[in-house]
Amino acid sequence: MVQSVKYDIVAQLKERLEGAKAIILVDYKGINVEQVNLLRNRYREAQVDYLIQKNTLIKIALNDLGITELDGYLLGPTALAICKGEEVAPAKVLVKFIKDVMEDAQFPSFKVGYVAGQIFDQAQLQELAKLPSREEMLAKILGSLNAPLSNFMNVSQGVARKLVYALDAVAKKMAS
Numbered sequence: 035m036v037q038s039v040k041y042d043i044v045a046q047l048k049e050r051l052e053g054a055k056a057i058i059l060v061d062y063k064g065i066n067v068e069q070v071n072l073l074r075n076r077y078r079e080a081q082v083d084y085l086i087q088k089n090t091l092i093k094i095a096l097n098d099l100g101i102t103e104l105d106g107y108l109l110g111p112t113a114l115a116i117c118k119g120e121e122v123a124p125a126k127v128l129v130k131f132i133k134d135v136m137e138d139a140q141f142p143s144f145k146v147g148y149v150a151g152q153i154f155d156q157a158q159l160q161e162l163a164k165l166p167s168r169e170e171m172l173a174k175i176l177g178s179l180n181a182p183l184s185n186f187m188n189v190s191q192g193v194a195r196k197l198v199y200a201l202d203a204v205a206k207k208m209a210s
Contacts, residue, residue, distance in 0.1 A: 040091065047095035050083055050116055057096075057148040058115040058124040058159065059107050062086065064141035073131050073142070080123045083116040103153050107146040121149050125163035 051057065062070065077084040089108040096104055115124035125147065132138060147154035147162070154162060166174070 043087065043091050044095050044098070047087060047091060048098055050085070051095055051099055051101075051114075054116045054118055055150060056115075056117040056121045056124050057101070057104070058117075058128070059104060059145035059147070060113040060115055060128065060142050061111060061145050062113045062142045063111045064139070065136070069135060072135060073128075076127050076131055077115060077124070080127045081117070081119050082124050082127060083118075084113060085116075086111075086113045101148060104146060104148055112145065113142075120168050122162050122165050122167065125159045126167075129160065129163040 065073070074084050089112055092112065092114060093105055093108050096102070115128065117123050125144070128142065128144065132142070136142075144156045144159045146156075147159045149162065165171075
């Protein structure tokens, strides 16, 4: 009976982990239930799956998916933040939560992250959280690409405007 429940939990974990763009392991010690619920709500708003499960079951699910790099970090209290959308969302939410709710305490904290197939340590996850969102980056890129065209249009309109003014001045001079 107990064994079949564990198989079901591992299957559910694998389903949640499959196709994840970012998997962040979070050390949640030092945080009370009310704060955990607040963090979970913030993750939910950012479309990040946040769950707490036994390390051995997490390890089995990750290994079944071919992710063995996180095995050494599955020690002590561990929560998973899983994101299938924007890769930086789990890190951003946790950093903002620590700043806003925990008043810059040392907990909860990052253990390690597996983002886009690469391992990120605590410092790298902190830097990742500072990056602008995907939409912001795309807007900046499009603005940079659009700038030369809009500048060219402004210059060409200025030349045409000067030509019109010059022709108008010539017409007025000939009329008088």
